[in-house]
Amino acid sequence: ALVSMRQLLDHAAEYSYGIPAFNVNNLEQVSAIMQAADESGSPVIMQASAGARKYAGEAFLRHLISAAVEAYPHIPVVMHQDHGQSPAVCMAAIKSGFTSVMMDGSLMPDGKSVASYEYNVEVSRKVVEFSHSIGVTVEAELGVLGSLETMMGDKEDGHGADGKMTREQLLTDVTQAADFVKQTQCDALAIAIGTSHGAYKFSRKPTGDILAIDRIREIHARIPNTHLVMHGSSSVPQELLAEIRQFGGDMKETYGVPVEEIQEGIKHGVRKINIDTDIRLAMTGAIRRYLIENPTKFDPRDYLKPAREAAMLVCKARFLSFGCEGQA
Numbered sequence: 321a322l323v324s325m326r327q328l329l330d331h332a333a334e335y336s337y338g339i340p341a342f343n344v345n346n347l348e349q350v351s352a353i354m355q356a357a358d359e360s361g362s363p364v365i366m367q368a369s370a371g372a373r374k375y376a377g378e379a380f381l382r383h384l385i386s387a388a389v390e391a392y393p394h395i396p397v398v399m400h401q402d403h404g405q406s407p408a409v410c411m412a413a414i415k416s417g418f419t420s421v422m423m424d425g426s427l428m429p430d431g432k433s434v435a436s437y438e439y440n441v442e443v444s445r446k447v448v449e450f451s452h453s454i455g456v457t458v459e460a461e462l463g464v465l466g467s468l469e470t471m472m473g474d475k476e477d478g479h480g481a482d483g484k485m486t487r488e489q490l491l492t493d494v495t496q497a498a499d500f501v502k503q504t505q506c507d508a509l510a511i512a513i514g515t516s517h518g519a520y521k522f523s524r525k526p527t528g529d530i531l532a533i534d535r536i537r538e539i540h541a542r543i544p545n546t547h548l549v550m551h552g553s554s555s556v557p558q559e560l561l562a563e564i565r566q567f568g569g570d571m572k573e574t575y576g577v578p579v580e581e582i583q584e585g586i587k588h589g590v591r592k593i594n595i596d597t598d599i600r601l602a603m604t605g606a607i608r609r610y611l612i613e614n615p616t617k618f619d620p621r622d623y624l625k626p627a628r629e630a631a632m633l634v635c636k637a638r639f640l641s642f643g644c645e646g647q648a
């Protein structure tokens with residue numbers, strides 16, 4: 321059944337686990353996530369970005385998710401708007417049946433200029449007001465995603481802050497977080513701790529200076545009742561990079577967010593963990609392998625089947641590592 325995100329996150333907080341929020345764009349991804357959830361007894365958060373709507377179309381996404389709910393009636397599913405760039409985008413998502421929205425007021429609606437604190441409070445509060453009146457959950461974001469190694473904003477997926485940032489911008493401030501939640505009443509807060517979207521997050525296995533798990537601990541101590549959200553949380557497994565390279569792909573050396581660091585975050589209030597890139601890598605590796613190993617094949621079902629299976633395995637591994645097993 322379709323449920324509100326608040327319901328799932330409250331349960332996750334009560335029982336001290338985290339829920340991966342997977343980005344979806346097509347049938348194979350939706351079906352991989354549902355199969356993984358079914359096999360592990362996990363609750364599901366599926367999220368769609370503006371790019372997903374552009375790719376699939378709003379109606380297709382909505383009906384793909386309804387299909388998931390119909391096919392797996394025993395699994396609670398949240399349909400979440402990822403990175404809403406304005407109150408209007410969030411409103412449109414709610415109209416089309418989303419049970420949860422992210423108002424990303426850390427950036428201006430152009431998606432590249434850093435917003436003022438006052439602007440962020442204003443738009444987030446506005447979205448909370450209309451969303452809560454109809455039972456829709458709101459995630460807001462405070463701090464700018466980007467790299468503490470290069471001090472650059474997050475540009476890999478074509479959205480994110482332009483240019484050089486300061487350490488203060490790239491790390492969510494604890495006192496400001498408390499004020500922000502008080503003023504906006506958001507249900508969940510996405511925080512900046514040095515992660516960024518895409519495959520290229522860290523040039524080495526991250527340590528505390530470039531992945532600030534400590535900051536999560538400090539924020540959670542100050543606002544223990546706010547569910548924290550980690551964006552840019554793909555782990556970028558080395559074996560998936562190796563498979564892509566082995567079958568002709570060009571992936572530079574790179575490191576993601578280690579699962580153990582996410583588990584540390586979950587101990588300190590992280591309840592929603594956003595993952596897109598790991599599914600992309602898994603599907604790409606499987607398709608590359610299949611096509612190279614089977615040069616005579618041309619039915620898309622032949623190569624999308626192993627792609628879906630590879631995505632399913634990543635999703636299931638995350639459900640298990642984050643403590644979702646049997647929580648649905």
Ligand code: G3H
Nearest residue numbers: 343369371372477517596
């Ligand atoms: O926000 C980042 C997610 O990975 C979605 O990416 O905008 O390319 O769909 P996208």
Ligand code: 13P
Nearest residue numbers: 518552553554594596597
């Ligand atoms: P990744 O690129 O690390 O998978 O992050 C996805 C994300 O944060 C979507 O909002």
Ligand code: NA
Nearest residue numbers: 476517518520
């Ligand atoms: Na990146």
Ligand code: ZN
Nearest residue numbers: 517551552594
């Ligand atoms: Zn994100």
